[in-house]
Amino acid sequence: MYVSVTIRRYSLKYILALDQGTTSSRTIVFDHSGSIVDVDQQEFDQIFPEPGWVEHNPMSIWESQLQTTLGAMEKAGISPFDVAGIGITNQRETTVVWDRRSGQPVYNAIVWQDRRTAPYCDELKSRDLESTFTERTGLVLDPYFSGTKVNWILENVAGARQLADDGHLAFGTVDSWLIWNLTGGKQHVTDPSNASRTLLFNIQEMKWDADLCAILNVPMSMLPQVIPSSSNSIKTDPDVLGASIPIAGIAGDQQAALFGQACTKQGMVKNTYGTGCFMLMNTGTTPVASKNNLLTTIAWQLGDITTYALEGSVFIGGALVQWLRDGLSFVEESSEIEALAESVDTSDGVVFVPAFTGLGAPHWDPYARGAMFGLTRGTTKAHIARAALESIALQVVDVIHAMEKDAGLKLAELRVDGGASANNLLMQFQSDLLDSDVLRPGILETTALGAAYLAGLGVGFWSDVDELAEQWRIEHSFSPNMSRENVQTLKQSWDKALNRSKGWMAE
Numbered sequence: 001m002y003v004s005v006t007i008r009r010y011s012l013k014y015i016l017a018l019d020q021g022t023t024s025s026r027t028i029v030f031d032h033s034g035s036i037v038d039v040d041q042q043e044f045d046q047i048f049p050e051p052g053w054v055e056h057n058p059m060s061i062w063e064s065q066l067q068t069t070l071g072a073m074e075k076a077g078i079s080p081f082d083v084a085g086i087g088i089t090n091q092r093e094t095t096v097v098w099d100r101r102s103g104q105p106v107y108n109a110i111v112w113q114d115r116r117t118a119p120y121c122d123e124l125k126s127r128d129l130e131s132t133f134t135e136r137t138g139l140v141l142d143p144y145f146s147g148t149k150v151n152w153i154l155e156n157v158a159g160a161r162q163l164a165d166d167g168h169l170a171f172g173t174v175d176s177w178l179i180w181n182l183t184g185g186k187q188h189v190t191d192p193s194n195a196s197r198t199l200l201f202n203i204q205e206m207k208w209d210a211d212l213c214a215i216l217n218v219p220m221s222m223l224p225q226v227i228p229s230s231s232n233s234i235k236t237d238p239d240v241l242g243a244s245i246p247i248a249g250i251a252g253d254q255q256a257a258l259f260g261q262a263c264t265k266q267g268m269v270k271n272t273y274g275t276g277c278f279m280l281m282n283t284g285t286t287p288v289a290s291k292n293n294l295l296t297t298i299a300w301q302l303g304d305i306t307t308y309a310l311e312g313s314v315f316i317g318g319a320l321v322q323w324l325r326d327g328l329s330f331v332e333e334s335s336e337i338e339a340l341a342e343s344v345d346t347s348d349g350v351v352f353v354p355a356f357t358g359l360g361a362p363h364w365d366p367y368a369r370g371a372m373f374g375l376t377r378g379t380t381k382a383h384i385a386r387a388a389l390e391s392i393a394l395q396v397v398d399v400i401h402a403m404e405k406d407a408g409l410k411l412a413e414l415r416v417d418g419g420a421s422a423n424n425l426l427m428q429f430q431s432d433l434l435d436s437d438v439l440r441p442g443i444l445e446t447t448a449l450g451a452a453y454l455a456g457l458g459v460g461f462w463s464d465v466d467e468l469a470e471q472w473r474i475e476h477s478f479s480p481n482m483s484r485e486n487v488q489t490l491k492q493s494w495d496k497a498l499n500r501s502k503g504w505m506a507e
Contacts, residue, residue, distance in 0.1 A: 260453060273426070290310060
């Protein structure tokens with residue numbers, strides 16, 4: 001059990017959670033019961049310079065997050081002096097490099113979905129280096145992670161390599177970028193959950209790995225200081241938010257969701273249905289090496305105690321519904337996809353593989369691409385919509401089965417969150433395919449809640465993890481009711497389609 005070093009009840013009533021995501025920035029105000037007081041959110045532009053490339057403007061990330069932070073406090077009718085602490089959670093792996101002197105980025109943020117470094121990853125694999133990275137970082141050599149993105153910026157942005165060698169550049173995941181700006185450029189830090197996603201951090205020794213930095217040719221002078229996920233060591237610049245507020249919680253979005261789902265005991269599992277789908281299992285204080293193409297990662301660090309997790313990442317989840325809405329104009333609102341899919345009893349043999357940016361766990365194929373199979377003259381938008389929802393659930397099944405093999409156990413229940421978890425048809429699909437109960441909590445914003453919890457522990461707003469676990473409540477439980485025969489048919493069709501989509505863009 002972790003207990004905050006300084007346990008005290010604040011007269012301050014609120015915790016701010018800054019939830020910086022792939023398509024939007026949000027700030028949520030939480031009270032002591034873990035309830036949402038108010039929310040402010042802003043979307044920002046997605047940049048696609050070339051096929052497979054995804055970028056964000058780092059200044060848009062910062063400005064949208066700042067505006068939502070001020071906006072959430074205004075909506076809630078509170079001042080910065082009412083806030084006990086700030087928790088930050090962020091899209092992971094997305095890479096920002098900036099000049100320490102000016103605070104200006106040298107290039108756009110390269111987003112976790114970006115595939116441009118696939119050839120470089122292949123080169124590293126050809127040098128038999130993947131096992132070196134996996135043993136030290138728990139990760140595989142894939143464009144998903146930050147290290148090869150930093151290398152790309154240094155090798156391809158004019159003048160960047162020299163600036164880095166001269167010690168002028170800073171690298172950070174989005175949490176580091178936000179904290180740099182919130183502290184007026186005084187703090188360059190990250191936490192272990194984010195550091196463990198870079199290909200540069202040794203999760204066994206809990207430090208940046210000089211050998212891995214040398215392989216990727218990333219100067220260690222660029223790297224942030226790693227501090228615990230829950231602490232009370234840094235504060236905002238009063239000129240930024242109007243008060244000096246502790247930034248007391250930091251965690252990558254999926255680890256924050258695991259914490260927000262109160263999965264604080266070994267063996268507990270959650271899945272977040274966001275832009276992608278991300279499943280994590282708490283494996284306790286010992287890292288578990290995956291034999292089934294999953295990732296070993298750091299969940300969080302409380303005090304000097306580190307908790308690890310197994311993770312499977314699906315790159316396209318809720319983003320598939322967005323594509324049906326925006327790219328194909330199937331619906332006007334994402335929420336309408338459920339009714340459209342439910343208007344037919346089956347997908348009528350249509351199988352959708354949403355490998356728009358390659359395949360994540362457990363396949364790890366950056367050259368796969370999206371595909372639809374089984375189309376006939378009788379296929380309608382409803383059949384495609386239903387196949388799309390089935391594909392999200394089927395991708396999760398692949399990850400769960402790999403996780404069960406690694407952990408040596410059968411999943412009893414799956415705790416779910418994220419925007420797409422509000423889709424009852426999708427959640428029922430998930431329960432049917434897994435043959436396990438799916439539990440949806442009363443508060444779906446568990447990513448932000450996890451960041452708030454970490455911050456609250458850091459400043460003594462909450463006493464310990466047991467108090468937090470008592471706040472978790474089920475809103476709806478889904479139990480399997482599809483025949484195993486139908487499940488097997490869906491899975492066989494999925495496997496066939498999946499194999500045909502792999503390697504599509506390989507040279």
